[in-house]
Amino acid sequence: MTDAPQVTPVILCGGAGARLWPVSRRDFAKQHAPILGGASPFQRTLRRFAAAPMFAAPIAIVGAEGRFMAAEQAAQTGVAVEIVVEPEGRDTLAAITAAAALIARRDPAATLLIAPSDHLIPDEAAFAAVVAAAARAAANGDLALIGVVAAAPSTGFGYIRPGASAGPVGRRVAAFEEKPGAARAAALIAEGCLWNAGLVCMRAGEGLAEIRRQAPEAVAAVEAALDAATDDLGALRLGDAFLAAPRISFDHAVLEKTDRAVVVAGDFAWSDIGDWREVWAQSEKDAQGVAAEGPVVALDAHDCYLRADRRLVCALGVEGLAVIDTPDALLVAPLARAQEVRGLVAAMTAQGRPEAAQSARTHRPWGWYETIDRGERFRVKRLQVAPGKQLSLQRHHHRAEHWVVVRGTAEVTRDGAISLLHENESVYLSSGCVHRLANPGRIALEIIEVQTGAYLEEDDIVRLADDFGRA
Template identity: 70%
Template sequence: MIIPVILCGGSGTRLWPLSRRDFAKQHVPILGGGSPFQRTLTRVSGQAPFARPLVVTGAGGRFMAAEQAAAAGVAVDLLIEPEPRDTLPAIAAAVEWSMRRDPDAVLLVLPSDHLIADTAGFVATAERAATTAAAGDLVAFGLAPTTPATGYGYIRPGALLPSGGRRIAAFVEKPDAARAAALIAEGCLWNGGMFCFSARAAHAEIAALAPEAAAAAAAALDGATDDLGALRLGPAFAAAPKISFDYGVMEKTASAAVIEADFGWSDIGDWRELWAQSPKDESGVALEGDAVALDCRDSYLRSDGRLVCAIGVEGLAVVDTPDAVLVAPLDRAQEIKGLVTALTAGGRREATEPARVHRPWGWYQTMDLGDRFRVKRIQVAPGKKLSLQKHHHRAEHWVVVRGTAEVTRDDEVILLRENESVFLPLGCVHRLANPGKIPVEIIEVQTGAYLEEDDILRFEDDFGRG
């Protein structure tokens, strides 16, 4: 059995405005289906060699990870990093966690922000990697290069091993284009950050080559606590060095092996790459959502709801979201990072927060904003409740449009069915809960002179928020 270890930390803005600081690329639904994280999960679920996945995630992304795993119907173990420390500490913690359960377990470390076209090929590669890993080696997946990419590290394969795969002769840092072409001609492979090893072998190598990380991982597991069904690593985790697994272990160990992998891997690193991975018509136009192209070529048009129309454009990305629209040539997609940095510096909320804000209990989205009012749509998951709270500057009207809500208002507890409403005067202590089996959705109309999120005084919270 192979335990998939899904790395789900990190955030990214290269698919802005779809991905944002607070809504990472791996969680963005793409290609008309699930998110890359969900696709990573389902790829290793419900079939032979794979055991229940272990998801390693940051504190910020934990509820999103749990929600998307549940939506994909995949049961997972969840390990929460108290703070982000790069891949070595994350993997060290996963290895320590596995060692304490089964030292002979084989772990398959997978980033969650990539696409893989050929699932069967992926599974077959994972099985070959597991065989090599069982012999005690630390195996990297060497991805068959498709272009002389300058954005990845390369692996130079060495001697053939009896267990399959090859010893790694060298890791090569991100090259320039000419060097990349030369590396490919020599038979070098891309390093996609996917690894396979036994818990025992990885544990020994981490202890030998990165003892601080090993100690921090062990202490973090010792101090780990249950956190709403997930395992939150102890504060000792913060002592681990911020370093990648490649640099801290793979490049130093004598047991580094590589398995050649060719299963249609893509890191969807920007809009150009997402366009390349999308189904396209004969003019090279990819449409997602309610988009219409008239005489366009080689373009990516995406709508999150509105009607998006393009006439006669070529090589363009047009991305519509509820609060921001991006228009940029596909071959200048790398400049989005600079745009987002500038927007962030300008204090633009759209740069960092998604229009739909996910919370441990569900999500909310502002649908209308006027002079002294704000309208939100709020969804609360079954069994969840918001904090007991009050506001100093606003009153709220709640109309239930789906499901059944339990509303606490000062000393009353009111059960509200679909099509019923309640008024929460300024200063009242209130709470919204979903006692039912389906999500509850309400329309909230706030009125007052100050309508920002920070006008909240919390008395009790299921999620430990102050």
């Protein structure tokens, strides 16, 4: 038995997690949302890799809209991560192909591990041990999946049926089983099938060669995109040739067709925290089965997940319910129907409700803002600017702004003049004036912005210069 090689994690950061609405939204994907306590699933994933020396620095494949969020959350954890930006999401085949091709150009013999960014695996040591086994199984050029030993006959996952022995480690994949019904799921488990957790180990060069055999057009598109890749504010931005890659999953395009797939069983606690029922299952509960986050009062409530972002949530005499309260939207649904939240979000999207996709707090490369009040001709926002960051140099045609610094220090540019504003100081920006807000300090800057005018939407902005390429 050889030592396991070092493994480069490839973290897939696509997907939005519509079933975890309203905490997760299109503009604030599940992997970045604080679903279970403080750290996001993406941050937990980073820490899981940082915890074991067998892992090299991870590569995160992210969409254009999530790139600053991924960088910011990685910075918070202190884990160095290489960020590869897709010009547009193309499902997992294109993302995995890009990672394999990128790593193969550096070292075809390198081993990589494809890993979703939004799963929960509390036992880091057990996880690392299974990855080490999978890496050994992939040493001969096979694509080595990690199949999780099923903890329950779940109908929400696909299953992997192990076949003949694949040598010292693992077994050949006999078949992939689609998401089953409940009875079928129990039967699959009895027959030794494993959950497909989306974890795949491969050697970069041989993995890429196998992808080329199954999906040559994806490799061609990705190679061209890598040839045209540019450094974009510290990330690697793939060229637009990437858009020629077919929009299909890696499972459908490669794993289900190849004869090089093997599976290594992993017997660790695992969850895709895919819906509120699963979040409830993974949460700490009281004797009545109630899991509460935030200010919650529960009276004679049973088996509920009660989540209060800010406001007080009171549940009286309810059972089996999810109550998810966020600053701008509330969800009430039975935990047993948590899977249907996706359909609810689709219905709201069809109705044109902005809450379907947009969070109350809007994240920007420099920090975030949130509308805290609005009236007929005014809007009030709270803005937070990260240390060292600045907004674009900008102008509004239709609105004036009052800024009051409530935390930290602001550097304000107004029609060419620069001044420092401290806590409890304010400045007025008339409509048409050219202005910029920067945080020159070491702590986060927070300001209250009162906008007045006849038109107060986000698109009344002329960017004259920007650190984030938006001018």
